[in-house]
Amino acid sequence: MELQRFESSAASAMPEKFNKSQRARPKSVQFDDQFSLEDNPSRLIYINDPRKTNDKYEFTGNEIRTSKYTVITFLPKNLFIQFHRVAYLYFLAIAALNQLPPLAVFGRTVSLFPLLFVLFVTAIKDGYEDWRRHRSDRNENNREAEVLQSGQFRPKKWKRIHVGEVVKIHADETLPCDIVLLGTSDPNGIAYIQTMNLDGESNLKTRYARQETLSMFSEGGSFSGLIRCEQPNRNIYEFTANMEYSGMKIPLGQSNIVLRGCQIKNTDWVVGVVVYAGQETKAMLNSAISPSKRSRLESYMNRETLWLSVFLFGMCAIVAVGMGVWLRDHKAELDTLPYYRKRYYTNGRDNGREYKYYGIPMEIFFSFLSSVIVFQIMIPISLYITMELVRLGQSYFMIEDIQMYDSGSDSRFQCRSLNINEDLGQIRYVFSDKTGTLTENKMEFRRASLYGKDYGSSTFMKKTSSAEAVGQRWKLKSEINVDPELEELLQRDLVGEERLAAHDFFLTLAACNTVIPMATRNCSGDEMHDEVETIDYQGESPDEQALVAAASAHGYTLLERTSGHIVVDVLGEKLRLDVLGLHEFDSVRKRMSVVIRFPNNTVKVLVKGADSSILNILESVIDYGDLGAVHSQIRRETEKHLNGYASQGLRSLVVASRDLNELEFEEWQEKYEEASTSLTDRSVKLRHAAALIECNLNLLGATGIEDKLQDGVPETIESLRQAGIKVWVLTGDKQETAISIGLSCKLLTPNMQQIIINGTTENECRRLLADAKTKYGIKVVGHGNKALKKKKSNENILDGCGDKKNSTNMSSIDNRSEAFRNGGITGEICENLPDKVLELTANPLALIIDGNSLVYILEKDLEPELFDLAISCNVVLCCRVAPLQKAGIVDLIKSRTNDMTLAIGDGANDVSMIQMADVGVGICGQEGRQAVMASDFAMGQFRFLKRLLLVHGHWNYQRVGFLVLYNFYRNAVFVLMLFWYVLCAAFSTTSALTDWSSVLYSVIYTSVPTIVVGVLDKDLSDKTLLRYPKLYEAGHRQESYNLRLFWITMLDTLWQSLVLFYVPVFTYSNTTIDIWSLGSLWTIAVVVLVTVHLAMDIQRWVFVTHIALWGSIVTTFLLMVVLDSIPIFPNYWTIYHLVSSRTYWLTIILIIVIALLPRFLYKVLQQLPCGSYYYQYFEDRPQYHLLIGTVYNEIQDP
């Protein structure tokens, strides 16, 4: 339904739930951070008196500053911000340690190099970005607008505009600040604006100047008055203020304010008074970026980093203790040992003093610290930077993917968050909005139920593209089908109950909305009528547009709309109707009404809204005898039709009206006026006013609007389901509509058992849930204390996962996968909860639950019950849910399982859900850009989700997982190699490698191939991944990154480092080899080794990969040559001597082969068929089957 506006009232409906979700995600931007006037004094603005306005309060000027730095503050501030990252602090701490004299392991400048390098690069990037912001700020600030200065409008720079000044904006100009309209070129005070810059919606919206202020112009430009408004806030859909002007108190609302960034369209000029300027404008307050999320893999990675820290600590401890023992054993000789010499014997000033010796305990301590310095890269700090670069590259490819480009809306894929690319490969739950996400949100008027009669079902539908049937000069932009039978009814004279009902029906459709008719003269178009006007209906709700267009097709054309009146062309006759009041749609009432005064002075309230909200407030018909019988018959028929529409997947609205008598009208008007001028609780007071007249309504009929399914939705859902992803649909639509859409998009299948939970009380819900559970055999044993149970089950989930990762027990994997298959997609979690017994049912289950029940379930203690039930079902459909309930459901899964959730939606009502889920995807659709702004990824069509998850998600996950493990390996093998050497150097932290080589190893020698592979490598082609959605489950099973792989990698690392160290040691034992030659050999060997290791794991070689890999080996060689050509280094000329030696080359080749042999064998055993062992082992790993199976097919495929 029309839940476009994310009303604050919806938020207050579920405060409890909301608080909970806030706790869960404290950082998320909540859209309803409401201000309240009780806490904040209101803001006083004296119109056209900026001095007085700004005298008392310090309002900001209109100068904006989005830049972070100035020339002076750049260096300190940028450094300060950069050092917020733990990685840099680690670098800094290590570099600082190295400056201490007893610890100076590396040369002082060398040790600072990596930190300075990273800081410098980041500073350059930040500086460039900030320079661009400065430039755009300067451009913005220096734009000019006409400001009233001493009685005349004169141009003034934007940055000099102050609050309280009166500005004049011309057509197509952009607003410099938030202004309250005082007058426009339109005599009725209408202004059309485009809010593209604000919320991305391209349709025009209307804003009104109050009729009262228009007189300021007639009186010759004497602007005066006092505006009392709320403090600046970021809610762009609300504005509460009033204006005191010549003794009157005039209410001001959302429709009277135009915000910075909007453009004036179709209006020659507007004049308004500045209320918010500069940083206080709503646009600027809204420019906060979406909160950053951290990927699941990264948090696992941190866990492994902890292990690496343990290793680091262990190694340093060994060195320190070894040093202590060695010192103790050689205590007597220390003075004379030629290679230690702890004393000066130089006859000079220092004679007899101890040289760099601080006693054994201190030596142990220093030895520990200096080994931390030497082994520092064991903690792969550079990995964080590498990962950022890799994700950037992956995002580039996602954005550039032609197959995720939507030509309809001309939108590419967007990556708004760079931190969670790999999460896309592990999604287990997809929460989808329906309208605009599964469906197109392009509404088409299909059916009407009028006076108990259903129109539009006949197949003979006439297509009208204009209202020519009634002989008019305008035509519609869209085509509407008209039922001939209905048309015939409308041709009749205006007598008879049915005809009158039809009249009111279409009048309501035409009048009861906020749509603006835009007439454009069409000169080029029609040959027959040169003067044809095209009417384009601009509105915020596609439903309303469809209804107005339908009314027009049936002869009731809305021609004009101002704040005070509308003009409707009724079958050729222009009818001017005064609009006395308008109660906008809100998600609590779920209806909208207008109060209209007809030319004959009768007052009517016209209402349209959701069936549930209107059928309850219809006039009771029992007392009316015959007529009553007819009415109740009509009502029954209409309800029947409504159910019929819903089952066809149509969106239904009920239309009703009522005459107001004088008394009722006056009572309402008084309340309405008071409510709409009130500054506090305006929406609540308005709701009370609406309740006065929205009662005892006459039912006129109902409409059915079709919301077409988007392309490829059923296929996408089917693929996601095969991929083991559960799709839950959360919609504001009614149950029948939701079920029918569910069926048409293959979410529900006919053989599914539908469990419908429709409770109206807590107990009923409890009973329904319990019934469903017993019926379908979902048993929960051991109901204890609930809080305890929740905690326990969470632990179990964690245990289960850990177990799964470590498990090398083939049969247990086998059993699990067996149960997994039999139980549909649901088995996994249940199995990890040993206290649950999942009895397998023959048919898959579908849970359908409505918003009402969710109120009871989510707010009370029934959450665990719902959770148990929901995860046992293959499909969950939630209907009639409020925006925050959507977030609540996401939270239900997120807080209770370890599974990744993805929320996809297009409207403002999906924002909370998108922010709550691990991954939020926005659809750039019809309902504005709120969802996109809040999302992590945005795309044009729902069907791209398949490619996004199955292809890019899989790739990203696999790439990043590999990247992390490889980086751990790459750094650890290097550190271990150093470690073995330290053991051979009397535990003194000597490094055979030169300082530069140690530092450049992870920065230059081996960094590029890692990044290239992390961006470009693919294990399987997109075609294969799309053809076998099951491959996605590799991500669910955490195949690319888990604790087991980590330990295997570490074992491999240990082996490789031993080979790396001992092969040269044995080869060169008892020779004249010097420390730099051996170090040089090790440098080359380790670089070649890790590169070849990477090469072995690359699954797809493109030329870039070749360049990066072999290029980095060559670069390393060249750099070694350069470093060895500088005579001041002790290692001078070493490499030249080495390359001429055969032993050197033979040693390197031997190292590479021996080091990689076990890994190669492991890979071969994984991928080669070798008997029954193979089948068992790879039972659960289809990826490897494919490597031999499908991919091979693919290669044979030309």
Next chain:
Amino acid sequence: MNSNGASSSATDGVRDSNPPKRNSKRPKYSKFTQQELPACKPILTPAIVITTFALIGIIFIPIGLASLSASERVVEIVDRYDLDCIPEQLRNDQLAFIQSSQTNKTCTRSVIVPRYMKSPVFIYYELDNFYQNHRRYVKSRSDKQLRSKASEQDTSTCAPESISSDGSPIVPCGLIAWSLFNDTYSFSFNNEVLMVNKKNIAWGSDKSHKFGRDVYPKNFQSGQLIGGATLNASIPLSEQEDLIVWMRTAALPTFRKLYGRIEEDLQPNQKITVVIENNYNTYSFGGKKKLVLSTTSWIGGKNDFLGVAYLTVGGLCLFLALVFILLYLFKPRTMGDPSYLSWNRNAAGYAD
């Protein structure tokens, strides 16, 4: 169910293939951006695996044999003399013997040439348990000072052997130079002196660029504690080849350093008399001293490790190749058989 997915992916491709509009945001097609670059997809097929193993075996075994035979051809004479060169009566107090300037340190030994040794025969001394790679030791030098006279004062990194008692710099400074090895050897055969060539025993690059022609030893070994050899103050450092060799610190605690060359062929069973001036103090830390005479080959000195390692690895790989050939013959598996996909093999059990 799979056909569904396949057909939809096919239509996906077709649907978006209409020509791009002007000013549209449609990504430009290129093989790079669409990740469709021509790629090589190596798969470990049985053929590749068997070939790889076989190839490694075939290449490694000859290399192994060659290096083993080269190592075999090297003739090496090792003579440990640190204990034997102390007179019997002083063996209880080796330190006193070596530190005293009164004792006669000359020691005569004889070695027998086991096989024909073609010239040049390299003379090495081998030290053991001497951590030339200790961090305190490695750092205790000043490469700037060694290079030029102008940097004579640059002794900051040389502590504790940086300045002499009067505060003037020691040249060459540092522990490494201070501990310069000072045993000397002279060889004779049948009372005929075998000439030892001590020229060009250091790297040419070190002589020409790292040790200055204008740098002369100064204040060297002037402290209380004498570490080793003294240097002739009239010869520039670039000519002091023993020092240059010594200052290329060894990588491992057991190391050899080149002493000189005998440029005469040595015949089998020749008995060579070596006169050793046993000056260097390794007794304080229990280090061994050995004299080594060795010929050389293309893989360097005598070391069987490379050869044995190559042979072992090569053999292992050949064996693995054989195993995989047998596996492939007796348990063949068709490549690209989708029936091996787990969900295909278990289609009946899958209840979706």
